[in-house]
Amino acid sequence: MIFTYCWQQISKSTTWFFVWDAPRIATDLWTRATPPKWEYISQLGKPIWDTLNIATLGTLFALIIAVPVAFLAARNTTPSRFIIRPIALLIIVSTRSINSLIWALLLIAIIGPGVFAGVIAIAIRSIGFCAKLLYEAIEEIDETQVEAITATGASRWQVMAYGIVPQILPAFAGIAVFRWDINIRESTVLGLVGAGGIGLQLNASLNVLAWPQVTLILILILLAVIFSEWISAKVRHAII
Amino acid sequence: MLEIKQLVKKYHTGDLALNGVDLKVEKGQVMALIGPSGAGKSTLIRCVNRLEKATSGEIWLNGENIVKMRSGKLRRARRNMGMIFQEYALVERLTVMENVLSGRLGYVGFWRSFLRKFPQSDINAAFGLLEKVGLDTMVNKRADELSGGQRQRVGIARALIQKPDILLVDEPTASLDPKTSRQIMRLICELCRERELAAIINIHDVALAQMFVQRVVGLRFGAVQFDGPPEGLTPDVLTMIYGEEDWEATIESVDDEDDLVTL
Structure with a gap:
């Protein structure tokens, strides 16, 4: 019953002509998009490099802010549970809840189009993600190790450096490369809204229906993502 | 050197872990603290180091009251207290x-x-x-x-x-096998003698405590029940500390096991 009803609703809101037509259009597009326009690669070196830089710098900036936020948000390290912790949690939730594409749109309006807007968009979106995972790692540390360092007469900062940091270092490294890996993928589309990188070329090629160029760009993005996966696997392996 | 006066510790949960403990440890004296689980042994040690804050009472180390110290001073006082933990x-x-x-x-x-x-x-x-x-x-x-x-x-x-001037040792052997336990206890006691350190050693194993220390303090329900030399731990005293049980085996085993000790 419900299935039939749902089916009717979906059916009503679908233009069936386009659906029946899909295989033909897809084949058509495929023939137009192949072979990729290999010469175009000469113009893609700079954009793909920009994309990698947006992801890397964005991740770096995010981590610089995420680390203190995580320490302020973790129950066992926050200086004040009722004032500072909620503020830190608010930062985490608000930066996390908005997609980096939307951040990029906002930032382009504020600081103009370009790579810098992309870097900041990626950075803001990543703060919440990194800080959340990191503060969860901080809350899970073994407190007896912290107590042992405290008991030696160490200062608050020394307790942090000796008792807490060694315990969260593997988690930190894992989070950093994981987010970097995600950011490479996210930064490939940022150009669609004008925030620099390979997405700019992708958008331009789509607009002029230059399908062979689009194919080449997609292949390049695929390679970049494979590369980042490979790096992060290596790093994770080395640290954990 | 270390003097504890009327120390009381009440946890947020309402549990009274220490109920007016008086204790004095002289320089170079190695003391074992025995008692059933929950008697307040760990709490006592942790209060001395101020990993827990005492509810009331005084703890004097080298003429200064630890309970009242501000953080800078506390850190300096903690340098004089070496702590050894159960799970290392x-x-x-x-x-x-x-x-x-x-x-x-x-x-x-x-x-x-x-x-x-x-x-x-x-x-x-x-x-x-x-x-x-x-x-x-x-x-x-x-x-x-x-x-x-x-x-x-x-x-x-x-x-x-x-x-440090004093070692605070919390169940040093609880996670170790019997032979290693003895080696560790012997090591701690030797080092204390060599350096004239005082020590408070929390320990479950009464026989092990008797082998190595000069003084035993028995704690029950957060109060001192016994304070004396290890020979003073008669079945009656152990009953007073731990409750009714057949204690002959525990005490005798000290002499039997002595032959096995090797290092």
């Missing part, structure tokens, strides 16, 4: 050397410690202590690669490098 409490991902040197954190500034630039005298002292506890070949191993007995030796070295 080493920083697992640091090396043996780093763990031992962490005992010097109270004496070294933040950046020096952060960059691992400890004074040469500290490093020499660390090597000396590691040799003393028999770990001089493990200096660069990570703490999580060591066995239980080895870890506890690192813990001992970390406490001693503080150059």
